[in-house]
Amino acid sequence: MIQSEKPTIMDIARLTGLSKGTVDRVLHNRGEVSKKSYDKVMAVIKELGYEPNALASALARGVSPRIAVLIPEHEPGSFWELALNGISKASETVGPLGVETQLFKYNSRDASSFQDACFRLLDSAPSGVVVAPMFGPGTQMLTADLRSRSIPYVFFDTKQDDDGYLAYYGLPEYRSGYLCADQLTIDKSASEVLLVRIKRDPFRQSDPTVIRRAGFMDYMSEHYPDCVVRSIFIDPRDHERTDQELESFFEAFPGTTHIAMFNSRIYLIVPWLERHPAQIKRVVGFDNLTANMNALARGTVSALIAQHPDEQVAMAIQALFDYIVLGKKPMRRDNFMHMDILTRYNIEYY
Amino acid sequence: MIQSEKPTIMDIARLTGLSKGTVDRVLHNRGEVSKKSYDKVMAVIKELGYEPNALASALARGVSPRIAVLIPEHEPGSFWELALNGISKASETVGPLGVETQLFKYNSRDASSFQDACFRLLDSAPSGVVVAPMFGPGTQMLTADLRSRSIPYVFFDTKQDDDGYLAYYGLPEYRSGYLCADQLTIDKSASEVLLVRIKRDPFRQSDPTVIRRAGFMDYMSEHYPDCVVRSIFIDPRDHERTDQELESFFEAFPGTTHIAMFNSRIYLIVPWLERHPAQIKRVVGFDNLTANMNALARGTVSALIAQHPDEQVAMAIQALFDYIVLGKKPMRRDNFMHMDILTRYNIEYY
DNA sequence: AAAAATTTCGTGTACGGTAACGGAATTGTG
DNA sequence: CACAATTCCGTTACCGTACACGAAATTTTT
Numbered sequence: 001m002i003q004s005e006k007p008t009i010m011d012i013a014r015l016t017g018l019s020k021g022t023v024d025r026v027l028h029n030r031g032e033v034s035k036k037s038y039d040k041v042m043a044v045i046k047e048l049g050y051e052p053n054a055l056a057s058a059l060a061r062g063v064s065p066r067i068a069v070l071i072p073e074h075e076p077g078s079f080w081e082l083a084l085n086g087i088s089k090a091s092e093t094v095g096p097l098g099v100e101t102q103l104f105k106y107n108s109r110d111a112s113s114f115q116d117a118c119f120r121l122l123d124s125a126p127s128g129v130v131v132a133p134m135f136g137p138g139t140q141m142l143t144a145d146l147r148s149r150s151i152p153y154v155f156f157d158t159k160q161d162d163d164g165y166l167a168y169y170g171l172p173e174y175r176s177g178y179l180c181a182d183q184l185t186i187d188k189s190a191s192e193v194l195l196v197r198i199k200r201d202p203f204r205q206s207d208p209t210v211i212r213r214a215g216f217m218d219y220m221s222e223h224y225p226d227c228v229v230r231s232i233f234i235d236p237r238d239h240e241r242t243d244q245e246l247e248s249f250f251e252a253f254p255g256t257t258h259i260a261m262f263n264s265r266i267y268l269i270v271p272w273l274e275r276h277p278a279q280i281k282r283v284v285g286f287d288n289l290t291a292n293m294n295a296l297a298r299g300t301v302s303a304l305i306a307q308h309p310d311e312q313v314a315m316a317i318q319a320l321f322d323y324i325v326l327g328k329k330p331m332r333r334d335n336f337m338h339m340d341i342l343t344r345y346n347i348e349y350y
Numbered sequence: 351m352i353q354s355e356k357p358t359i360m361d362i363a364r365l366t367g368l369s370k371g372t373v374d375r376v377l378h379n380r381g382e383v384s385k386k387s388y389d390k391v392m393a394v395i396k397e398l399g400y401e402p403n404a405l406a407s408a409l410a411r412g413v414s415p416r417i418a419v420l421i422p423e424h425e426p427g428s429f430w431e432l433a434l435n436g437i438s439k440a441s442e443t444v445g446p447l448g449v450e451t452q453l454f455k456y457n458s459r460d461a462s463s464f465q466d467a468c469f470r471l472l473d474s475a476p477s478g479v480v481v482a483p484m485f486g487p488g489t490q491m492l493t494a495d496l497r498s499r500s501i502p503y504v505f506f507d508t509k510q511d512d513d514g515y516l517a518y519y520g521l522p523e524y525r526s527g528y529l530c531a532d533q534l535t536i537d538k539s540a541s542e543v544l545l546v547r548i549k550r551d552p553f554r555q556s557d558p559t560v561i562r563r564a565g566f567m568d569y570m571s572e573h574y575p576d577c578v579v580r581s582i583f584i585d586p587r588d589h590e591r592t593d594q595e596l597e598s599f600f601e602a603f604p605g606t607t608h609i610a611m612f613n614s615r616i617y618l619i620v621p622w623l624e625r626h627p628a629q630i631k632r633v634v635g636f637d638n639l640t641a642n643m644n645a646l647a648r649g650t651v652s653a654l655i656a657q658h659p660d661e662q663v664a665m666a667i668q669a670l671f672d673y674i675v676l677g678k679k680p681m682r683r684d685n686f687m688h689m690d691i692l693t694r695y696n697i698e699y700y
Numbered sequence: 701a702a703a704a705a706t707t708t709c710g711t712g713t714a715c716g717g718t719a720a721c722g723g724a725a726t727t728g729t730g
Numbered sequence: 731c732a733c734a735a736t737t738c739c740g741t742t743a744c745c746g747t748a749c750a751c752g753a754a755a756t757t758t759t760t
Binding site for chain 3: 358359360370371373374375377378380384402403405406407408409410411412
């Protein structure tokens with residue numbers, strides 16, 4: 001815990017009879033060193049347990065490495081804004097260590113805007129990239145390019161299967177669906193459940209809710225095989241339509257008592273719910289958006305499964321920092337992060 | 351987000367026509383500067399929005415500040431071990447920035463050992479102190495001394511009321527008791543509830559569970575005024591006695607269906623519970639100790655309220671770092687941190 | 701074996717700030 | 731007015747590392 005008299009680069013130089021310049025070349029293996037000297041330096045480094053002084057290093061480096069973050073434009077109060085908080089927090093941490101962060105935004109409903117952002121990002125030649133892969137093919141192009149230039153990249157939120165990413169930080173999607181079902185606290189097997197789903201956005205090409213739904217359905221068939229689960233589909237931008245859908249659904253199935261939603265938009269059905277109290281027992285959704293939290297506080301929503309996009313993205317940035325600056329690979333490649341259950345009684349301090 | 355061309359001390363020197371030595375004296379108001387020069391420098395500093403480079407500063411200062419942490423000795427797997435993790439994590443963060451952390455341990459059942467640790471701590475003349483005040487009077491002596499030497503200190507876990515602490519990081523105790531009651535998910539007002547409490551340790555002089563219990567009782571009387579709540583007291587080191595207590599309690603009150611405990615020791619009653627299944631519906635405790643988590647995974651414990659002592663202590667260290675190195679006071683003095691609900695379905699990734 | 705090419709290495713300076721030291725400017729005293 | 735005492739300020743040497751540049755050592759070529 002206590003760092004006593006740390007050895008410096010000069011100590012190593014003295015002990016090896018070489019100069020600090022040479023030691024520095026070894027440390028950054030940037031060549032121009034004979035094998036003999038190299039080995040000697042490495043030996044002494046290991047013996048002394050030398051660790052470079054990050055302060056001095058960052059100071060001397062001067063021109064700071066830059067971590068680029070690719071993130072959709074978003075309305076205030078959306079899921080991505082939570083991530084944005086994490087980015088600011090992380091860059092406050094790594095900023096004083098001489099690392100910049102730069103945002104590249106794109107329109108999440110426009111594949112060409114994503115392309116465009118990718119090009120801008122690549123042109124800027126960052127030292128590392130954080131990306132939530134929304135557009136499969138587009139992301140693949142991006143990552144292929146990054147690999148060819150050996151720029152490290154980290155996924156968060158959604159993972160994409162390629163073998164080049166440095167790390168992934170996200171939710172265990174299947175478990176989260178399972179947990180969601182558990183939080184409905186269904187009491188008898190005759191219950192009827194409604195899943196509110198988003199009309200598939202034809203542009204979004206990777207969708208974590210699919211796996212969440214799988215976890216949910218498995219829980220149901222394991223615990224309440226006789227439960228009826230039905231779905232409706234809504235358009236996030238057409239509130240009137242949404243209300244109509246709900247209205248006619250509940251006319252058709254008035255026995256429905258539980259509602260779940262696997263994305264962050266549970267707030268979309270809140271207005272309708274608050275005009276029609278009574279029969280609904282439990283409503284469970286995802287993510288601690290402000291709108292969701294408010295509904296939770298009022299009791300309209302019973303529980304939220306909160307992933308922490310801010311933590312996820314912060315971890316992603318941290319991982320890149322460790323890799324770029326300190327040369328350390330993350331311990332695990334796939335990092336499934338914890339999720340929390342929020343109720344009206346524990347949201348106050350979020 | 352991007353740090354563009356920050357002004358340096360040399361820029362100020364040039365613009366004022368003075369030397370960086372003088373500017374430095376102004377920055378640390380260490381005198382030997384004429385009023386005229388002082389004002390000129392201050393004006394330019396404000397105009398440029400100059401902020402000293404923390405890196406270079408720490409590097410040049412050389413002697414690293416040291417943060418002392420006062421913490422009880424503990425068995426592996428206890429509450430305090432969680433805190434210890436946070437300390438290592440935090441010191442990994444601030445370590446490369448030239449700040450040391452040093453632990454001072456004491457025996458939590460021995461007030462004089464606490465005293466002793468305090469003296470050792472004071473002798474070491476740290477730059478800042480983190481402490482969880484277990485012994486009221488002892489802590490007051492400590493903090494009085496710290497104040498007189500103007501060494502900043504931060505509380506975590508428990509707060510003590512004096513007006514000198516830099517910050518506090520801990521749980522909203524009252525709310526946590528309230529939440530605990532909610533998590534019992536009592537279904538009918540005729541339920542009978544058992545609180546398992548620790549025989550008051552005569553040495554420990556500040557006890558967060560008192561307030562938790564208050565929150566719990568308030569929830570109960572608000573929601574289920576007819577519920578019967580009874581208590582038993584156990585000795586954490588006498589397992590046989592504990593089992594006997596439980597045994598005779600349940601003989602006397604076989605209708606009891608819910609159990610809660612307000613400290614981290616719910617694992618103490620797990621062995622008995624697992625030998626007597628059946629009537630107990632829900633068991634709720636605090637803190638994610640390994641033993642508790644295991645019981646949670648097996649379903650013996652229904653839910654745990656997890657505070658995050660690691661995060662709390664990490665924040666505490668961070669706050670001291672910000673204050674000592676960067677000269678920034680924490681935004682809030684009292685920081686009530688979030689608590690999470692853990693169930694068997696979301697503990698996997700903790 | 702001398703010259704050229706290449707590899708290997710040491711030196712010097714910069715990064716932004718700290719603080720000791722001593723010289724110049726100002727003020728005070730006889 | 732000369733001299734001492736203060737006050738003020740510039741110079742300089744660091745802190746530990748990065749990197750450019752050129753010199754030295756080694757290898758290759760002729």
